[in-house]
Amino acid sequence: xxxxxxxxxxxxxxxxxxxxxxxxxxxxxxxxxxxxxxxxxxxxxxxxxxxxxxxxxxxxxxxxxxxxxxxxxxxxxxxxxxxxxxxxxxxxxxxxxxxxxxxxxxxxxxxxxxxxxxxxxxxxxxxxxxxxxxxxxxxxxxx
Amino acid sequence: xxxxxxxxxxxxxxxxxxxxxxxxxxxxxxxxxxxxxxxxxxxxxxxxxxxxxxxxxxxxxxxxxxxxxxxxxxxxxxxxxxxxxxxxxxxxxxxxxxxxxxxxxxxxxxxxxxxxxxxxxxxxxxxxxxxxxxxxxxxxxxxxxxxxxxxxxxxxxxxxxxxxxxxxxxxxxxxxxxxxxxxxxxxxxxxxxxxxxxxxxxxxxxxx
Numbered sequence: 353x354x355x356x357x358x359x360x361x362x363x364x365x366x367x368x369x370x371x372x373x374x375x376x377x378x379x380x381x382x383x384x385x386x387x388x389x390x391x392x393x394x395x396x397x398x399x400x401x402x403x404x405x406x407x408x409x410x411x412x413x414x415x416x417x418x419x420x421x422x423x424x425x426x427x428x429x430x431x432x433x434x435x436x437x438x439x440x441x442x443x444x445x446x447x448x449x450x451x452x453x454x455x456x457x458x459x460x461x462x463x464x465x466x467x468x469x470x471x472x473x474x475x476x477x478x479x480x481x482x483x484x485x486x487x488x489x490x491x492x493x494x495x
Numbered sequence: 496x497x498x499x500x501x502x503x504x505x506x507x508x509x510x511x512x513x514x515x516x517x518x519x520x521x522x523x524x525x526x527x528x529x530x531x532x533x534x535x536x537x538x539x540x541x542x543x544x545x546x547x548x549x550x551x552x553x554x555x556x557x558x559x560x561x562x563x564x565x566x567x568x569x570x571x572x573x574x575x576x577x578x579x580x581x582x583x584x585x586x587x588x589x590x591x592x593x594x595x596x597x598x599x600x601x602x603x604x605x606x607x608x609x610x611x612x613x614x615x616x617x618x619x620x621x622x623x624x625x626x627x628x629x630x631x632x633x634x635x636x637x638x639x640x641x642x643x644x645x646x647x648x649x650x651x652x653x654x655x656x657x658x659x660x661x662x663x664x665x666x667x668x669x670x671x672x673x674x675x676x677x678x679x680x681x682x683x684x685x686x687x688x689x690x691x692x693x694x695x696x697x698x699x700x701x702x703x
Contacts, residue, residue, distance in 0.1 A: 369596070369600045370596040370599075371593050371596040371597045371631060371632045372631050372632075373631065374629035374630070374631055374641065375589065375630070376629055378629070380629070380631035380639055381639070381651060381663075382631055382632075382633050382639045382653065383631075385633060387634055388635075422600075424596075424599065424600065426596075444675070444677060445677065471679055472661075473651070473653060473661045473662070473663045473679050474663050474677065474679035477649065477651060477663045477665075477679075
């Protein structure tokens with residue numbers, strides 16, 4: 353439902369284009385920056401997709417995003433655990449961020465991270481530290 | 496669990512700076528951008544000496560693009576003075592590779608930001624012998640660099656326009672090893688190193 357907080361036990365995925373990935377394979381903080389005019393950082397709510405495995409969740413995410421973006425094979429999909437991220441950001445920086453459901457007609461799992469603009473660089477670095485999984489988009493484009 | 500300190504610096508430039516060629520180039524390109532933007536704002540073409548404002552606008556945009564291309568090349572060349580050749584080549588090669596990725600993602604008009612690149616050069620010239628940073632680009636072509644060390648050490652910089660830099664620095668608390676000190680803020684490209692080093696001793700681990 354629009355505006356509803358996502359369950360804290362759930363996970364989200366963020367598309368990270370190649371120019372936001374670092375040479376060591378990790379995700380840069382700027383992958384979690386707002387683009388000009390954006391009110392929140394767009395993510396996909398994985399459990400909303402009702403898939404049996406993480407691999408299938410990511411495949412579903414890639415399928416949805418492929419309709420909206422020109423996906424690059426060398427891009428990555430970064431997965432984070434909602435409670436881990438929110439708690440970590442709050443405990444280490446004092447800032448509260450929220451994961452909110454923002455479904456779209458062609459993207460029911462679409463959600464947003466609100467509050468990163470309080471100290472974008474610090475919060476983006478902290479979120480990047482809490483990435484638990486990275487998936488290469490190329491694996492799913494080939495599916 | 497962890498303690499934190501988050502401070503925001505908002506200093507401007509405090510003194511008159513000498514006008515270097517690079518700075519003059521920056522001012523010139525700002526003038527071009529401003530004029531190109533003015534042209535885009537004009538919705539009605541006006542006939543003046545037989546050339547419409549739209550045509551002037553197109554020519555100006557083309558000149559701006561040419562100037563920007565030259566400026567980026569000039570800035571990349573100026574990287575070679577303060578660092579070993581292999582360091583310079585790796586940085587240049589990474590920037591060119593990122594530029595190509597950005598154009599692939601955002602369209603052919605997307606490019607490295609000369610302002611950001613200039614701020615990055617001002618910063619990196621102060622750090623001879625430093626480890627090569629990891630680098631990425633924002634959607635606007637601004638340079639982001641990050642060094643990571645042991646035990647949660649991190650120093651990251653985002654070079655924005657006007658020689659300003661956003662930065663974050665993390666290090667273990669020297670008196671409480673399970674805690675991490677974190678600072679972030681905005682500073683000038685030529686003073687951010689002092690600021691981050693004073694707060695988080697980044698120079699202790701940036702060199703190999």
